Amino acid sequence: MPRRAYRTAPNSRHSSSRICWERRWCRPTTGPEPRPTSPCQHDGQSIGTAQTAARGHVMRLTRYFLPVLKENPAEAQIVSHRYMLRAGMIKQQAAGIYSWLPLGFRVLRRIEEIVHQEQMRAGHIPILMPTIQPADLWQESGRYNAYGPEMLRIRDRHDRDMLFGPTNEEMITDIFRAHVESYKSLPMTLYHIQWKFRDEVRPRFGVMRGREFLMKDGYNFDVDKEAALHAYNRHMVSYLRTYERMGLTAIPMRADSGPIGGDDTHEFLVLASTGESEVFFDSAVTELKLGNRAVDYDNREEVAAVCREFTTLYARTDETHDAALFDAIPEARRKVARGIEVGQIFYFGTKYSDPMGAVVVNEKGERVPVHMGSHGIGVSRLLGAIIEASHDDKGIIWPEGVTPFPVGIVNLKQGDSAADAACEGLYAALAEQGLEALYDDREERAGAKFATMDLIGLPWRITVGPRGLEKGVVELTSRRTGESEEMSPAAAVDRVARVYRAHA
């Protein structure tokens, strides 16, 4: 597959004043082109969504594949798992292994896209390593025997030992040592978003703890510890921005190093009652926001200052909890809760570069092992975490940043020529704004359509019916607040477009 320029960098043409809701399809993907019959037109000035509509690719529910369930599947215990099954986002194929159906796939791709954008904004370089790895590399690092039955070991037809990768430190180190010789090539951070496999004894909670999972993992290579710690800080800031764009408050917490080992590590936790970790924190930490502030990722002091801002207040998991420090927090701000881990960053120095011979020549002409760290974001797990953090008793409430469709159109009287025409008009007008709506054109009663929209959680709904059209109005409803407002179709389009401009 030829390498195309990556088109979704934050400052590319896609970030013009118009919103290209389909730009998620515009980049090289990790698999086959999702829609090979309609090649992406979005690689330049021509924002393609309106053309998509003109080509007849209207997202009509009657032509889509959205197998929603009215009842809760028995196997799902937690709310995110239940809603992902009920909203037709995933289908379980084996314990901890899922197929991604269209709605779930769209969100997965959207989350992936945000991760890519923020990584590249920080200057990190995307690559793609394989899912299957030779065992040799792991024997070299000494982890082949150290890793337990969690690692899925495979033997190929030539009786060679292979494995389905649970992580990629060895492989990235191998790539690095093959091609990089000098400190002049540094700093360098390579990352990829790829499927991993860990043969958990007991997978559960749907995609929150599957065996197969999609993860972004990145690895920095630096000439000394100071430079590597800047890479660590840079990752922390990029992660803060990544999670905020997904509508999450993810708190960096000092953590144990765990099996990857190393000196410094923080986990990012999303607060949710179903979280696997107990967390202790100063409630003021949840008020911190990175927002849209400009951070120069090459400026060590500026990046470090942001990290200090976000890590000075007390916030720790039970592994590193210090009761004395915790008790020093004013009582009103002392919080104990549960959290879902959605990412982790490590600095581990020369742990892999030393045994595997990843060395560069420094300014003094000495051969020194590079200082490394690794940095992960649980991409598939994030869907579960976002739903845990954003739902009500009717269904999911997607944050605008990750929603599968920006807006839904509900036609209350299918077959009524005025209502049908108004819906088509709204769809086209939204497409003009780069917004791909989901149009519920089923022959269903209002209640059924509303219930489906509430379940799948699109943040905005435009309701069109003969009664309103007589007065020249449609209804715009916020999923989050439940508030509805009547306005002209043009005003509704304008309002929704303005909301999404902030998330472009």
Add this chain to the structure above:
RNA sequence: CGGGGCGUAGCGCAGUCUGGUAGCGCGACGGUUUUGGGUACCGUAGGUCGCGAGUUCGAAUCCCGCCGCCCCGACCA
């Protein structure tokens, strides 16, 4: 890996104890009706009862073996 539970139609379940030609609700499909928060009625389709081997005239049901899935704990992104 210890402990517990469950596999019967797409989903949720009854039937198993006490063996006798497989049921209910939802969903799907076709109609009638209805139409601003899962409308009502009529009809239709859909199941090797997880798999294998036994006992029996006869097994979803009893016996043996296996597989899968879920929950609690330990473990983990």
